[in-house]
Structure formats: structure tokens, C-alpha cells
Amino acid sequence: xxxxxxxxxxxSMNINGRNKLAxxxxxxxDEKDIDERDKTFSMSLTDIKRMFGAAExxxxxxxxxxxxxxxxxxxxxxxxxxxYRQYHxxxxxxxxxxxxTPGEYRQSPEERSRLDGLYECILCACCSASCPSYWWNGExxxxxxxxxxxxxxxxxxxxxxxxxxxxxxxxxxxxxxCYTIMNCARACPKHLNPAQAxxxxxxxxxxxxSAEKQRPQHPEVVEQMARExxxxxxxxxxxxxxxxxxxxxxxxxxxxxxxxx
Numbered sequence: 228x229x230x231x232x233x234x235x236x237x238x239s240m241n242i243n244g245r246n247k248l249a250x251x252x253x254x255x256x257d258e259k260d261i262d263e264r265d266k267t268f269s270m271s272l273t274d275i276k277r278m279f280g281a282a283e284x285x286x287x288x289x290x291x292x293x294x295x296x297x298x299x300x301x302x303x304x305x306x307x308x309x310x311y312r313q314y315h316x317x318x319x320x321x322x323x324x325x326x327x328t329p330g331e332y333r334q335s336p337e338e339r340s341r342l343d344g345l346y347e348c349i350l351c352a353c354c355s356a357s358c359p360s361y362w363w364n365g366e367x368x369x370x371x372x373x374x375x376x377x378x379x380x381x382x383x384x385x386x387x388x389x390x391x392x393x394x395x396x397x398x399x400x401x402x403x404x405c406y407t408i409m410n411c412a413r414a415c416p417k418h419l420n421p422a423q424a425x426x427x428x429x430x431x432x433x434x435x436x437s438a439e440k441q442r443p444q445h446p447e448v449v450e451q452m453a454r455e456x457x458x459x460x461x462x463x464x465x466x467x468x469x470x471x472x473x474x475x476x477x478x479x480x481x482x483x484x485x486x487x488x
Contacts, residue, residue: 237351239416240303241292246353248416254289294356296365310352313369317377317395322388338384345379345424347417348372354411354421360404367400371411371421374402378424381431390435397432 238249297305323332355361355370369377374396381392396402402425411421 237349239294239351239353239356241295241356243290246294246357246414248351248353249291251416294352296362297352297356305352305356307352309365310350310355310370310372313373314350314376317369317373317380317392318388319376319380321380321383322386322391324387332385334384341382341384342379344419345375345382348375348379348419349417350376351416353414353416357410357414359408359410360406364400364404368404369396369401371405371425374405374428375419375421375424378428381428393428393432393436396428397436402428402432 239246240249241247242249242252291303293299293303294305297307300306321332326332350372352372354375355372358371360368361370377392377396380386381389386392405422405425407422407426409422412419412423415421
């Protein structure tokens with residue numbers, strides 16, 4: 228009897244060519260259990276095997292592999308050390324000044340609703356393991372799962388480090404290696420949309436950080452910068468040498484030019 232080692236949580240693995248949670252996948256799925264995204268974007272497993280000439284008895288066989296493009300520790304257990312290290316780098320906790328009075332950090336129902344579609348992520352890594360950009364730049368690109376979690380804390384009204392979090396993500400590799408391939412939204416077993424969260428991060432950086440750079444500085448800072456490095460005039464405003472005085476009278480200007488020639 229053969230045995231396979233798998234991770235207790237999350238139960239993420241590649242089943243029939245798609246990254247899924249094994250705990251939510253039936254061995255013999257009924258028609259009603261088939262994901263609507265499978266009907267829209269992909270062929271059935273039977274059709275794919277028929278294309279490659281598989282035997283009739285093998286067409287309903289379920290294939291299980293570890294998450295793709297990950298180092299395998301053993302059997303179905305991928306090495307997610309880098310994945311969790313990147314998750315820790317975004318500071319996935321509430322950053323807020325200590326409360327002077329006991330109690331909770333309160334939110335309005337509207338502020339709380341901004342976290343819907345974000346806090347449900349269970350860090351199964353199905354989306355990151357299906358992202359080509361993460362395959363190619365996994366050590367520098369944070370990936371859809373981590374960026375979804377980052378936007379969860381950026382959107383939290385109780386957090387006071389919004390600009391600090393945006394500055395940390397404003398990097399050509401950490402964030403901008405997302406090319407909106409949308410594999411992440413298709414692979415997520417919780418039906419979340421990491422690509423939308425990444426687009427919102429880019430939009431927030433474009434609006435808030437660019438406005439911060441254009442904000443005028445404190446007068447004392449400007450004065451100190453002027454003393455240390457005096458600003459030179461632009462070329463079109465620089466002092467030009469004065470022209471030599473020309474004698475007055477009719478024809479004086481022509482005489483001056485003729486003399487120079």
C-alpha cells in the first residue's frame with residue numbers, strides 16, 4: 228500500500244491540472260459541483276485526455292501533483308518558506324498608536340465593508356503558484372496572495388501606516404511585475420480577485436504618493452536647502468552680457484554692422 232505525505236494546512240495542490248484545495252474537491256464530482264470557471268475557461272479532463280489519445284479506462288482518472296513551480300520537500304508538500312517570508316515583509320498586523328482608554332478600535336459598517344473580498348484569504352498559495360510572473364521572479368515579486376493581504380491592511384481604516392505601506396510596495400519588482408494575466412483570480416478557491424487588489428494598490432500609489440511628492444515643504448526646510456545648495460537660474464533667465472552701445476542717428480546701426488564685417 229503506497230502512502231503520500233501532504234501538508235495538513237493548507238490542503239493546496241494541483242488536481243487535474245488546476246491548483247485547488249483538496250479538502251474542497253470531490254473525487255467523483257457531480258455536474259453541479261463543477262466550477263463555473265471550468266466551464267467558461269477550460270475543457271473537461273475527459274476531453275483533454277481524449278485529445279491526447281488516452282485509453283477509455285484512464286479518462287476519468289484523477290491526477291494529483293504538488294503546487295507547480297515550487298521546491299518539493301516530499302511527495303505533495305511544497306516548500307513555502309519564501310512565500311511566508313514575503314508575507315511577513317508586508318507587516319500583516321495592525322499599526323496604530325496605543326489606545327489611551329480600554330476598548331476596541333471601532334469601525335463604521337462602511338469602513339468594515341471595504342475589507343470584504345480581502346480578509347477571506349487563507350494563504351493557500353494557489354494563486355501565487357499559478358502566476359507566471361511569480362514563477363519567473365519569485366524571489367523579488369511578492370505575488371498575488373501577498374499583495375492581496377497587503378491591500379487588506381492598506382484598506383483598513385484603523386491602520387495609521389497607509390503611506391508607509393504604499394512606499395514599501397512602490398518597487399518595480401515587488402508590485403509592478405504583475406501583468407494582469409488573471410490566473411490568480413481563476414485559481415483562487417475562495418473566489419477572490421487578487422488582480423483587482425493589485426490594481427487598487429497601483430492606483431493608490433499613483434494618487435497618494437505623487438501628491439505627497441508635489442506637496443510644498445516646510446519654509447525652514449526650503450531655506451536651509453537654499454543655503455546649502457543655492458539654486459541657479461534657468462538658462463533662459465540667466466544674466467546675459469549687455470550689448471555694446473551703438474551711436475544714434477540714421478544709418479548708425481548699419482554702419483556698426485558694416486564695421487564688424
